[in-house]
Amino acid sequence: MKALFFLVASVTVCLLLGPIIMPLSISFSSVETISFPPKGFTLRWFYNIFEYETFVNGFVSSSIIALTASFLSIILSLPPSYTLYRYKGFKIKGFIENFFMLPMLIPEIVLSYLLLIFVYHTLKITSLFSLIIGHTLIVLPYAMRVIYASISNLGVDIEDAAVSLGQSRVAAFFDIILPNIKQGFVGGFLTCFMVSFNAVSISLFLSFGESIPLPVAMLNYLQIRYDPTIAAISTLLVAFSAILSISVERIVGLVSWVR
Amino acid sequence: MEVKSGRVKVYLLPLPSLIFILVFLLLSLLYVIFYTPNFLQTFIETIAKEDFFYVFLRTIRVGLIVVFGATLLAYPLTYYVNSSSSSVKTFFKIIVFLPLMVNPIVRSYGWIIILGREGLINTLLSYLNLTVEPLRLLYTEFAMELGLLELFFPFMFIPLLSSMENLSNEVIMAAKSLGASGLRVFFNIIFPLTLKGYLTGLTVILAGCASAYVTPTLLGGFRNRTLSMLLYEYIEIRFDWGAATATALVILFTVIAVNLFFTKLGDYLVKR
Amino acid sequence: MQKKLLAAVIVAIVIVGAGYWYYQTYLLPPPPPRTIYVSHWGFGWDQIKKIVIEPFESKYNVKIVLISGTTSERFTKLTTKAEPVPDVIFLPDYYTYQAQQKGLLIKLDLSKISNYEKVYKVLRDQIPKSLAEYGVPFTIQDLALAYRTDRHSKISSWKDMWRDDFKGKVLMPTITATSGPMALVMTSLAYGGSIEDVEPGFKALEALKKDIVTFYSRSSDPQTLFERGEVEIAPVLRYNWAPLKNLSVPVDIVYPVEGSLYVLNMISVVNGSKNIDLAYKLIDFWLSTEIQKNLALAGVDAPINSEVSLPSDHPFNISPVFNNKPLYLNPEVLAKNLKSWVDAWKSRVEG
Numbered sequence: 001m002k003a004l005f006f007l008v009a010s011v012t013v014c015l016l017l018g019p020i021i022m023p024l025s026i027s028f029s030s031v032e033t034i035s036f037p038p039k040g041f042t043l044r045w046f047y048n049i050f051e052y053e054t055f056v057n058g059f060v061s062s063s064i065i066a067l068t069a070s071f072l073s074i075i076l077s078l079p080p081s082y083t084l085y086r087y088k089g090f091k092i093k094g095f096i097e098n099f100f101m102l103p104m105l106i107p108e109i110v111l112s113y114l115l116l117i118f119v120y121h122t123l124k125i126t127s128l129f130s131l132i133i134g135h136t137l138i139v140l141p142y143a144m145r146v147i148y149a150s151i152s153n154l155g156v157d158i159e160d161a162a163v164s165l166g167q168s169r170v171a172a173f174f175d176i177i178l179p180n181i182k183q184g185f186v187g188g189f190l191t192c193f194m195v196s197f198n199a200v201s202i203s204l205f206l207s208f209g210e211s212i213p214l215p216v217a218m219l220n221y222l223q224i225r226y227d228p229t230i231a232a233i234s235t236l237l238v239a240f241s242a243i244l245s246i247s248v249e250r251i252v253g254l255v256s257w258v259r
Numbered sequence: 260m261e262v263k264s265g266r267v268k269v270y271l272l273p274l275p276s277l278i279f280i281l282v283f284l285l286l287s288l289l290y291v292i293f294y295t296p297n298f299l300q301t302f303i304e305t306i307a308k309e310d311f312f313y314v315f316l317r318t319i320r321v322g323l324i325v326v327f328g329a330t331l332l333a334y335p336l337t338y339y340v341n342s343s344s345s346s347v348k349t350f351f352k353i354i355v356f357l358p359l360m361v362n363p364i365v366r367s368y369g370w371i372i373i374l375g376r377e378g379l380i381n382t383l384l385s386y387l388n389l390t391v392e393p394l395r396l397l398y399t400e401f402a403m404e405l406g407l408l409e410l411f412f413p414f415m416f417i418p419l420l421s422s423m424e425n426l427s428n429e430v431i432m433a434a435k436s437l438g439a440s441g442l443r444v445f446f447n448i449i450f451p452l453t454l455k456g457y458l459t460g461l462t463v464i465l466a467g468c469a470s471a472y473v474t475p476t477l478l479g480g481f482r483n484r485t486l487s488m489l490l491y492e493y494i495e496i497r498f499d500w501g502a503a504t505a506t507a508l509v510i511l512f513t514v515i516a517v518n519l520f521f522t523k524l525g526d527y528l529v530k531r
Numbered sequence: 532m533q534k535k536l537l538a539a540v541i542v543a544i545v546i547v548g549a550g551y552w553y554y555q556t557y558l559l560p561p562p563p564p565r566t567i568y569v570s571h572w573g574f575g576w577d578q579i580k581k582i583v584i585e586p587f588e589s590k591y592n593v594k595i596v597l598i599s600g601t602t603s604e605r606f607t608k609l610t611t612k613a614e615p616v617p618d619v620i621f622l623p624d625y626y627t628y629q630a631q632q633k634g635l636l637i638k639l640d641l642s643k644i645s646n647y648e649k650v651y652k653v654l655r656d657q658i659p660k661s662l663a664e665y666g667v668p669f670t671i672q673d674l675a676l677a678y679r680t681d682r683h684s685k686i687s688s689w690k691d692m693w694r695d696d697f698k699g700k701v702l703m704p705t706i707t708a709t710s711g712p713m714a715l716v717m718t719s720l721a722y723g724g725s726i727e728d729v730e731p732g733f734k735a736l737e738a739l740k741k742d743i744v745t746f747y748s749r750s751s752d753p754q755t756l757f758e759r760g761e762v763e764i765a766p767v768l769r770y771n772w773a774p775l776k777n778l779s780v781p782v783d784i785v786y787p788v789e790g791s792l793y794v795l796n797m798i799s800v801v802n803g804s805k806n807i808d809l810a811y812k813l814i815d816f817w818l819s820t821e822i823q824k825n826l827a828l829a830g831v832d833a834p835i836n837s838e839v840s841l842p843s844d845h846p847f848n849i850s851p852v853f854n855n856k857p858l859y860l861n862p863e864v865l866a867k868n869l870k871s872w873v874d875a876w877k878s879r880v881e882g
């Protein structure tokens with residue numbers, strides 16, 4: 001029995017980690033094609049990344065979009081979370097909770113198409129803002145989950161105490177509630193950032209010109225060449241994600257959303 | 260606690276956020292449908308095409324195969340992890356969580372390195388003299404399923420594991436002490452009690468396979484198109500907005516139908 | 532006191548006026564060069580820039596801006612009048628035909644293009660009358676077969692793609708690539724059909740289906756797939772030849788005995804352009820003997836100017852096309868049938 005489990009475990013580990021380790025391994029290879037095993041050692045693929053304007057621009061675009069989308073989604077999550085937390089007996093509470101999960105129900109690629117027609121072509125909103133709208137929509141459920149959970153865990157007593165001591169509700173919100181959900185705030189922000197940064201499908205149809213996000217720039221490059229430059233970018237991205245996660249771990253504790 | 264009405268009615272607070280979702284999600288959906296002239300006719304024309312039928316069938320088939328693969332791996336693994344020490348548990352939780360931090364392009368690229376004719380598997384096989392010629396592994400449905408399995412496995416593992424954690428060990432012990440064989444224990448006890456988690460995972464996988472674009476494109480190619488690849492094709496290559504809307508709706512309906520069906524199924528089976 | 536004030540004001544106005552006039556006449560920077568937008572595939576643009584664009588820009592004091600993309604992307608942008616609207620557009624002839632049918636191109640006065648006479652007469656004469664005044668051919672795209680010479684014995688026929696040693700290693704274009712319909716027609720011709728009757732072509736391709744690895748849509752796919760060893764034979768257009776011969780694996784290009792099917796790539800001027808005079812000059816420049824020769828030597832496009840002579844083994848020497856059995860794919864026929872062919876291909880071949 002133990003042997004079976006061991007087999008399944010190793011297969012799973014290989015399955016999950018294999019595709020991530022492979023690009024790392026060939027990013028230093030001096031062979032131009034994506035063959036395995038890698039031969040030689042060179043850093044030229046890393047230099048190549050910076051030769052291509054689109055990759056650097058892509059990183060900047062992706063970061064701007066992710067930061068804005070995360071920020072917006074958290075802001076948009078705060079009022080509803082507060083309302084739901086205050087009104088335990090609110091009749092349409094369940095409805096609102098589910099409403100915020102709607103973006104998870106719509107496939108990213110479908111949403112990208114909808115926004116292309118409605119937001120980009122009809123409302124004539126620029127590519128960058130269309131992307132921000134799209135990314136905000138897809139991270140909203142994540143933000144909502146974290147913020148709502150954090151506020152709920154506070155318990156109404158704290159706020160009631162402050163109000164009974166004379167503070168207005170608004171002041172109480174900023175003085176009492178916000179500081180106490182700092183962990184959730186930061187954790188939620190970072191989760192949203194990671195999800196947005198890595199989201200590809202939502203950006204597929206909305207990327208034009210200057211504001212092409214990094215994943216789309218990588219896809220476009222793959223149409224032209226398969227050399228290890230993409231592997232080099234992958235290595236950098238994995239390092240980037242690792243650094244972000246470790247920061248999250250330090251501030252909040254990773255375990256909280258490995259539910 | 261009494262509701263005091265302040266200067267801002269508290270129940271109006273969620274409004275801006277709700278409007279945001281309403282406008283950009285639902286309104287855009289309605290707009291796109293009405294934007295197409297002759298929508299009903301175009302819709303029927305699109306889904307009546309033979310080409311569409313093959314793609315739809317393939318998407319479902321791929322989804323089911325990936326679910327099968329995930330089930331095969333997830334059940335033994337979650338059972339094993341659940342009955343292990345907490346450090347093993349944490350280890351697996353991290354391993355499963357890690358790939359989610361990496362974007363699907365990188366992961367598909369990794370698969371290309373593994374499955375290509377000059378890749379890991381072929382090099383290994385020829386080194387061991389097991390094959391004369393490199394095998395054709397890429398641009399097949401198999402490659403696509405493998406990629407999707409890797410992509411969605413965490414979404415089966417995590418809910419199933421939490422269901423497993425809720426399983427009381429005593430029930431299993433009791434059943435075993437009463438003489439039930441491993442298989443019976445599984446079907447009569449483990450499976451029903453972890454059903455909720457399993458169905459959650461299954462739903463995510465099926466919905467995901469219908470909507471994933473990057474992995475099927477890079478690993479399957481034009482020969483093995485899925486619904487989302489067809490959507491992309493109508494938009495960027497064939498420039499047929501009507502057909503694109505129809506395809507988008509089919510993907511949407513499929514995802515919603517899968518969600519509804521398995522939620523209802525789960526509720527029904529739990530009652531039994 | 533008031534008179535002095537008035538005098539001062541008048542003097543001030545005169546000085547300011549004089550200064551302004553002086554500035555306008557002598558100090559203002561020269562007007563920016565005119566900008567013309569060119570819609571092109573973008574393939575080989577680095578070379579094109581050096582050979583054609585930069586000399587043209589400095590000669591006529593213009594700035595040329597490239598709008599790049601695949602044929603279908605740019606064609607759709609043209610039909611939807613997406614900004615920026617190009618002045619000049621490069622398309623394969625059967626797309627030029629469709630654009631002309633939609634009234635998107637201006638009728639050209641070919642007498643204003645001095646180098647038009649130098650285009651091979653046999654090619655010029657084949658262009659349908661309706662198309663000839665709307666697009667000027669600047670290169671020929673003929674279809675040939677590329678294959679791995681180290682793994683296979685010589686090939687000579689289009690039907691060699693169905694040979695046993697190529698099983699599971701064939702690359703085909705997708706129907707929406709320029710070479711897609713050409714591959715379909717070529718297959719029909721090889722298997723007893725014609726340009727109009729492509730049913731034999733479909734049947735043969737259906738038989739080949741399981742051996743086709745994938746379908747390419749982008750210009751650079753053939754190179755990357757051959758390089759990675761994923762495919763070992765493919766129909767390719769002339770613009771792929773030079774890159775294919777420069778890979779780390781040995782690839783050769785062969786003209787099939789059934790004939791050399793070709794389309795002409797054309798330059799057209801877009802309706803509504805405000806730079807028609809410059810457009811004419813650009814077209815004439817592109818067709819000139821020197822430019823055509825340099826583009827060929829740089830491995831960009833085969834020369835359509837009959838005055839250009841290249842060494843006989845040069846990949847862009849097109850005399851073998853004339854010797855082989857040149858088959859012009861009539862753009863009118865192609866444009867008319869394209870939609871039904873796409874639908875049929877998508878279900879029967881790409882399934």
